[in-house]
Amino acid sequence: MDKLHTKATVLIVPGLRDHVAEHWQTHLAASLARVRSVPPLTEDKLNCRARVEAIAQALAQIDGPVILVAHSAGVLMTVHWAQQHQHQIKGALLVTPPDLYASWPAQYPSQETLQAGGWYPLPRTRLPFRSLVAVSSNDPLASADAVRAMATGWGSELVELGAVGHLNPASGFGPWPQGLELVRRLDAMDVIPGKQ
Template sequence: MNPTPDPTVVLVPGLRDHVPDHWQTLLAARIPGAVTVPPPTDAGLARDARVAALNDTLSRIEGPVVLVAHSAGVLTTVHWAARHRHPVRGALLATPPDFDTPLPDGHPGPGALRENGWLPVPRTPLPFPGIVAASTNDPLARFDRVAGLARDWGSRLVDIGPVGHLNPASGYGQWPQALDLLRTFGCGTSPDTGVPA
């Protein structure tokens, strides 16, 4: 009997451009066959363009996937899940921002977020298992607010400590815990994955 193959890992970035030393970029390089959703060109803040890019990426993949989303990529994922379907074994949803409260300077305001379709944020249970990884000192979302999102989405909340927004500006880089959390969804279990057991 053949073992069940690993699902395809699909990385869903946030609103910032791809950064070589971002943990998602580094993780993708460690997992053979991982796919990163490309940023839509000339889309600005448009939510629909990012949801369409995720849906287009998934439409090219046969079999189950595990989604690995960061920041606004988490919100892209939940907006996608509210209107599309694909076999999703699970989703690692890292440090979602709280778009319902004003963000720090240098980030989009509530008017721009609403105008571009991000608000309201879906609060219905996701149709697949989720793990929400929440930072205790994220400048873009208080821990209790992220805990509320996890509860509404029917996802497990994991406290990952004081890691800021889990990005290079916060000192990350590699995020080894991502590999452990992905194993919850059956990733990294085949001998040829290249991911340490």
């Protein structure tokens, strides 16, 4: 299979479940020529600061512009990282961010656990790079209105996906060809003056 050769290096930022073989991020990584992934944590897996530091360490090993591709809690990690660090980020694809203030299904961490891990408050300031926020109309972890509000705060362009659940294997994804197209779109964009 021919791999997409992007000008920027793509950095995959997984959610709390880290790297899942059948996840769309894993399929996306396999279809890219210039790609890295934030390695999974071996301890403090629910510690937001540790997750942010893992992103910073991964970026420190990449020369040149980067496109971030984050899913679920990986979006929250990315937004926390962007408030604290700088790097040459060409753009970010932020897919189905969860709403920290919603009631999540029982198999997910509780609000108390996330509070103890330093996830609150979620930054709502404008991101210093281009970003696309992909929103599902039936995500069990966030209402579409909550995700739209996040995108507005971050200055992101919204990409409406329709009813795709949380866009994870439990929702039937798997390969997600649109993700590759959105990465291609970010890679083709010029850097906005005044942004990283």
